[in-house]
Amino acid sequence: MRKVINPDIATWPDLVKRPVQKLEAIEPVIQQIFDQVREKGDAGLKEITARLDGVVLENLFVSEAEIEIALDKVSPELMAAVKQAAQNIEVFHTQQREAVKKVETIAGVFCWRKSVAIDRVGLYIPGGSAPLFSTLLMLGIPAKLAGCKEIILCTPPNKQGEVHPAILYTASLLGITKIVKAGGAQAVAAMAFGTESIPAVYKIFGPGNQYVTVAKQMVTKLGVAIDMPAGPSEVLVMADETANPEFVAADLLSQAEHGPDSQVIVLSESEAFVNNVEVELEKQLSLLPRQEIAKKALSNSFAVVLKDAGQMLEFSNLYAPEHLILAVKNFEEIGEGVTNAGSVFLGNYSPESFGDYASGTNHTLPTNGYARAYSGVSLDSFVKKITYQQITNQGITNLGSVVETMAAAEGLDAHKNAVTVRLNQLKQSTDV
Structure with a gap:
């Protein structure tokens, strides 16, 4: 990681800029995919899947028999873990329901607002190097709680045309039955435009690679809503003398292993502490199966030594991280000063991994500085707020x-x- 010592405040805006992604070059490729899906429907989707993923599919949808086979491949331990995580996520998101409140603004004028579920939503769940069944929990549970009438799940198959068993188990647990074997921009196109067998949705949710990210941005110009602008995953850790270098390094690597374009940052008042974190990073990195991915992410990352906690908070609010860990003694006080972050983790024993999986909060969060203006996914993401009035x-x-x-x-x-x-x-x- 690059190390920056007491940078002048005037340089901060340049420091908080994310690594530049030149995505314009892939837009024509995505447009071709869009055109093929629009023109050929199911056949076009199968052709693209064969060409890009090397999989020839007879059926686009996962069958009941495939789900039954998949259930036998999931260990009892994982099933129990998924059920516990699902319970916590459901408890947290259930509390986000709003009661209808009728207000009389002046005698005889009544106004109120009601949450109404989006009829049909599409969920994109990556299934490549990391099959994100946890994301299915994060999106499927609030969609169900909101009352969405139809949920379309798209996830890429492996070379044998199979969907990862953990994804199918999670879908079964949530009662999601329309599961399409499609990934990448072609999956976004299928959900946005519809095909003979896949109905067009009104809003698309879920993370993905740069092709998925750009495809989602492109469909917004065509009238299809998306959850939020998204980019590579990121974490910022604020650490003082009470922090544990081993914990901080572990938290940085937990995000760095997401992808080579991820970014992780540590802020501290002590250069010696930063040096200790670097030692731990080397030690832990060598043990990771995804160490090559994490190494590339670390090359995009840096540590900043600042004079005090006030400066660290100011820098963090400017950066607006997707995940913010406050490994500081007065984390509650500092936490009250956070204005820009996707999700905040308080204290030395609140690893970002808890939010990713099972504490109950949603892990679909704004990245790339969008936390300055966007919230993460919640129950509200799956409803429209309709106002009523009676005079x-x-x-x-x-x-x-x-x-x-x-x-x-x-x-x-x-x-x-x-x-x-x-x-x-x-x-x-x-x-x-």
């Missing part, structure tokens, strides 16, 4: 002149008249 006779009498005056001032006479005709009718009925 009684008393209400239109009390507020009608206000609306008439404002409409007239904007020169919108038809708006004014929609109120005036009602007021006149009420006046006539009262006169009678």
